[in-house]
Amino acid sequence: MERTLIILKPDALQRGLAGEIIKRFERKGLKILGIKMMTLDSALLAAHYAHLTDKPFYKGLEEFMKSSPVIVMALEGYECVNSIRIILGATNPREAEAGTIRGDLAIGTGRNLVHASDSKENGEKEVARFFKAGELFDYDKSEYALIYEGHERS
Ligand code: UDP
Numbered sequence: 001m002e003r004t005l006i007i008l009k010p011d012a013l014q015r016g017l018a019g020e021i022i023k024r025f026e027r028k029g030l031k032i033l034g035i036k037m038m039t040l041d042s043a044l045l046a047a048h049y050a051h052l053t054d055k056p057f058y059k060g061l062e063e064f065m066k067s068s069p070v071i072v073m074a075l076e077g078y079e080c081v082n083s084i085r086i087i088l089g090a091t092n093p094r095e096a097e098a099g100t101i102r103g104d105l106a107i108g109t110g111r112n113l114v115h116a117s118d119s120k121e122n123g124e125k126e127v128a129r130f131f132k133a134g135e136l137f138d139y140d141k142s143e144y145a146l147i148y149e150g151h152e153r154s
C-alpha cells in the first residue's frame with residue numbers, strides 16, 4: 001500500500017476546517033497511520049519544499065507555514081498518492097474542480113489549505129521526514145473488506 005504525507009496548513013487550522021478536511025480522507029476509506037500537531041521550522045520546510053526554495057514566492061510560503069501550528073497526517077491506501085491528489089484538487093484553487101478540497105474551500109494559491117505528497121517515492125520520504133517510527137501505527141482496519149477487493153489490499 002502507498003503512503004502519503006498530509007499537512008493541514010495554518011489556514012486550515014485558523015479557518016476551523018481541519019475536521020472538514022480530515023472527514024473527506026476518512027470517508028474515502030483511507031487509513032490514518034499517524035496524526036499529530038506541530039510547528040514547522042525553516043530547516044524542515046527547506047527540506048520539504050526543496051523543489052521550491054529558489055522560487056520568488058518561497059519566503060512568503062515559508063513565513064506562512066511557520067505562522068501557526070499545523071496538523072500532519074500519514075495516510076495509507078491502495079494507490080492513494082494519486083487519489084489523494086485528486087481529492088485535493090489543483091494547486092491553484094481557482095482552477096481546482098468543484099468537489100475537491102481546494103475547489104470547494106480555497107481561493108489563493110498560497111492559502112490552499114493542504115499539502116499531499118506527489119509521488120509514491122515522495123510519500124515514503126515525507127512520512128519518514130515528519131514522523132518517528134513510534135508515531136506510526138500498524139493496525140487492522142475492520143472495514144477493509146468493504147473498501148477493497150482482496151488483491152487490492154494484499
Ligand atoms: N505555491 C505558491 N505559489 C505558487 C506555487 C506554489 O504559494 O505559485 C505554494 C502553494 O501553497 C503550494 C506549495 O507552494 O501548495 C507547494 O507547491 P507545489 O507546486 O508543490 O504544489 P502542491 O503539490 O502543493 O499542489
Ligand code: MG
Nearest residue numbers: 115116117118
Ligand atoms: Mg507539491
